[in-house]
Amino acid sequence: MDRRRFLRWAATGVAGAAGATALSGCGSGTGSGDVTLKLVAADYGNPGANNSSKIYWRKLADAFTEKNPGIKVDVTVHSWNDIGKKLTEMVENGNPPDIAQVDSYADWAAEGKLYKVSELLPIPVQAEFLSSLAEAGEVRRVQYGLPFVGSTRVLFYNKDLYAKAGLDPDEPPSSWEQLQVHARRLKEAGVKIPYGLPLGPEEAQGEALMWMLGNGGSYVDSVGNYTLNSPENIETMQWLRDNMVVPGYTEPNPQRVDRQKLFDAFSAGQVGVLNGHPTLMQQADQKNVSYGTGKLPGRDGPAEGTLGVADWMMAFRKNGHREECGKFLSFVYEEKNHYAFASQYGLLPVTTSASERMRKDKRHKKLWPFLDQLASAEFYPVGKVSWAATNAALKETVGQAAMKGGDPKSVLTTLQRKAEAAEKKAESA
Structure with missing residues (x-):
């Protein structure tokens, strides 16, 4: 039972x-x-x-x-x-x-x-x-x-900026490909930050996990083993690097951008799309931003899950x-x-x-x-004693995987090794 x-x-x-x-x-x-x-x-x-x-x-x-x-x-x-x-x-x-x-x-x-x-x-x-x-x-x-x-977490998008870019303000992107198209249109319309990608140390681990979930990835498998450098996660960060960061649809250096900075920018009407939680809704309402929400986009359609x-x-x-x-x-x-x-x-x-x-x-x-x-x-696997150390490492370095010139496989493999070492230490304590 x-x-x-x-x-x-x-x-x-x-x-x-x-x-x-x-x-x-x-x-x-x-x-x-x-x-x-x-x-x-x-x-x-x-x-x-x-x-x-x-x-x-x-x-x-x-x-x-x-x-x-x-x-x-x-x-x-x-x-x-x-x-x-x-x-x-x-x-x-x-x-x-x-x-x-x-x-x-x-x-x-x-x-x-x-x-x-x-x-x-x-x-x-x-x-x-x-x-x-x-x-x-x-x-x-x-x-x-x-x-x-x-x-x-859900996807937030600015309806006024969508209208400015000639996009349907009632249809948020449901796949990565659609998100890329929308980001390109927003950039062509002069939007300062088409997609808000907070891979800075405030919550890089959260943004990265939301993207990984959209490709069938995660930080751990069904029995709790770390899977940071799984093929799905490596592929996710490669796609993010090549299709969002390199074309300039995000801020130039997302690994130094914190979530609150982008929440503030969204509430000021400067961000087209980003992932957010209920606090962003309150903040945007206070600034009278016209926004919509939708499910997180996934590789081939809406992501099956979201971050809790x-x-x-x-x-x-x-x-x-x-x-x-x-x-x-x-x-x-x-x-x-x-x-x-x-x-x-x-x-x-x-x-x-x-x-x-x-x-x-x-x-x-x-x-x-x-x-x-x-x-x-x-x-997050907060019940793992090794998670505190792993989380700290993710916050500091996972963003490097999606930067211009970044090497997702190398970054995620290094993180995997650190996580396994932390887990081994925790088990022997």
Whole structure:
């Protein structure tokens, strides 16, 4: 019986003793006296705006304590630029928080520093997570990471620039060949950046993977082995180099261009086409850009999959507050609480009930194409302990494969060797 089916079965009460064990296990921690949980979270708010995530967490923490008077929650919120370093320092200094919300978890799970999800949450709460995301939270087939919010990627294009180039503003490109034709027409019409290709260190690994998915490639195979230099991936980067970069349909040196720079340029009406996530939609709406969206183009037609990205919650063992952590996390994922966060920031919920609610909420109709892809999206192999080192290497060098004069086979083979070395090191640790 697969994990998802079992959890649904157990959640209905049919699992009997197995379900009772999981539920009672969640309540067998310290459970005595007053406890203050320390929560460290990332800020999803915009700089200078009055929408810091600290406001959400403080309100939620107060509501939780009102229902659970013996448990207080001390909230610290850091920017995305700082949280990784701050949290790492806390863990290395032997002073981790009880709960953290950040973008990775595998290293700490492998070191035995985190509670298993099965130790924290009752089965009905576990069963609420979308299965693809729950599985992405596993290290060696055990779930430690709790998905917090997600996003997927779609193709964005500027309808006004399409009209200027004599292209149908209601027909985005569905294949690489069509994308090349559209980019050429946009360039001939004087568009500054026909196709936005962010292969700089901010998220080169994401842009590269989206292109690879369009050609049947990926970073890992079905059993988790790295496949960075597969024939499909090499072919993808060769096509991108020869048909988009060399003809000048992108910025001159994409490996130095970050995603946010191109998002800003798209919102300023300077980019014809690029891949983006829900944040770009919000940004473009604020600038009154007339844009359309479509599926990612693939080699011979629309790509079968798209990139999915999730941020994660986790609970550290150090302070022994398993029961209290479980109670708070169950509260976090109650439909109204989880939906409130995702809705506020234009992100995708990761539970079935909150996803269904967003799918019915017409205020979020523009998010539905992203939401529809979430369950089948391809996620980074974040459960691999070697992924952190591999991801860093991809960010720094994968863009070289698509540059003028670049050698995709050499670049990807070097990355493959580094990934295999990192994996070997992780396995022997």
